[in-house]
Amino acid sequence: MRLQILDSGHGIGTKALFALIRTVSRQPVLDVVKLVKYRSDFYGGPMSAVTQEAMRGPSTWSIGDRELIAAFVAKTNQCEFCTKTHAAVAQAAYHRDGKIVPDLSSDSDVADLSEPLRATLRMLGKLTREHAVNVDDMRAVLAAGASRQQIEDALAVCFSFNVISRLADAFGFFVPGPEAFKAGAKYLLARGYR
Amino acid sequence: MSDIRQARRTLTERILKGAAKASAPDRRAAFDDSGLPVPLGTLVDKVARYPHRVTDDDIAAARGAGLSEDQIFEIVVCAAVGQATRQCDAAVTALEAAARKA
Numbered sequence: 336m337r338l339q340i341l342d343s344g345h346g347i348g349t350k351a352l353f354a355l356i357r358t359v360s361r362q363p364v365l366d367v368v369k370l371v372k373y374r375s376d377f378y379g380g381p382m383s384a385v386t387q388e389a390m391r392g393p394s395t396w397s398i399g400d401r402e403l404i405a406a407f408v409a410k411t412n413q414c415e416f417c418t419k420t421h422a423a424v425a426q427a428a429y430h431r432d433g434k435i436v437p438d439l440s441s442d443s444d445v446a447d448l449s450e451p452l453r454a455t456l457r458m459l460g461k462l463t464r465e466h467a468v469n470v471d472d473m474r475a476v477l478a479a480g481a482s483r484q485q486i487e488d489a490l491a492v493c494f495s496f497n498v499i500s501r502l503a504d505a506f507g508f509f510v511p512g513p514e515a516f517k518a519g520a521k522y523l524l525a526r527g528y529r
Numbered sequence: 530m531s532d533i534r535q536a537r538r539t540l541t542e543r544i545l546k547g548a549a550k551a552s553a554p555d556r557r558a559a560f561d562d563s564g565l566p567v568p569l570g571t572l573v574d575k576v577a578r579y580p581h582r583v584t585d586d587d588i589a590a591a592r593g594a595g596l597s598e599d600q601i602f603e604i605v606v607c608a609a610v611g612q613a614t615r616q617c618d619a620a621v622t623a624l625e626a627a628a629r630k631a
């Protein structure tokens with residue numbers, strides 16, 4: 336972590352919470368948790384409300400789909416921490432729902448997806464890479480069968496992870512081993528982003 | 530259906546207008562990715578456009594320019610939220626136009 340305040344500048348109560356997390360999960364506290372708990376009235380509190388609504392609010396996209404969208408946006412931003420975090424949650428969510436887990440490892444289109452989700456990811460990829468999309472891009476997603484509301488819901492996820500992956504890269508989040516991501520995925524699937 | 534508009538407004542109001550260590554004009558400039566001098570402007574532009582290219586040296590340069598860690602934290606948050614806001618708003622505008630033509 337590039338800022339010492341984010342690594343160790345928390346109050347006594349938050350440090351006690353981190354000790355509890357380390358004890359229960361037997362994993363290090365993820366840097367994203369340290370970020371949202373630092374002066375949480377400034378960023379962590381209001382941002383968690385945005386992310387909770389985008390990721391766990393009502394939507395016809397499943398939780399697995401939204402976690403996949405999050406991982407895809409992070410991957411497009413070349414953010415290793417967020418890609419691994421949300422790929423792990425997507426995998427757990429799809430597995431829980433008895434669905435095939437899509438493969439995000441390819442640089443081209445993601446396999447095993449419905450056409451509306453594939454077209455939505457294609458549009459979000461352009462938005463994230465080029466910072467803009469046009470009317471024709473949106474018409475293509477609508478023509479693929481995604482509803483206007485589904486596109487708005489996907490843009491909400493995209494907003495959240497265009498913020499979080501930027502912060503992860505800028506602040507230099509440590510990328511731990513797979514067991515830490517597995518523990519994080521278990522927590523996020525059970526408890527969400529509050 | 531999920532609706533983040535109110536939560537986004539609350540976030541933006543907080544980071545731009547609430548109590549903070551960085552000045553309100555600097556937070557606004559970071560949000561807009563516009564008008565900050567080097568080296569802070571360089572850091573903000575990287576966060577907005579190429580976040581994976583931010584380095585230890587960029588953060589060290591901001592420190593060297595006299596910013597505290599709290600100020601850097603706030604400025605980077607504002608830069609990230611600002612860029613994500615511009616992208617999201619542009620996409621919603623395109624979606625509304627596409628829906629009208631459909």
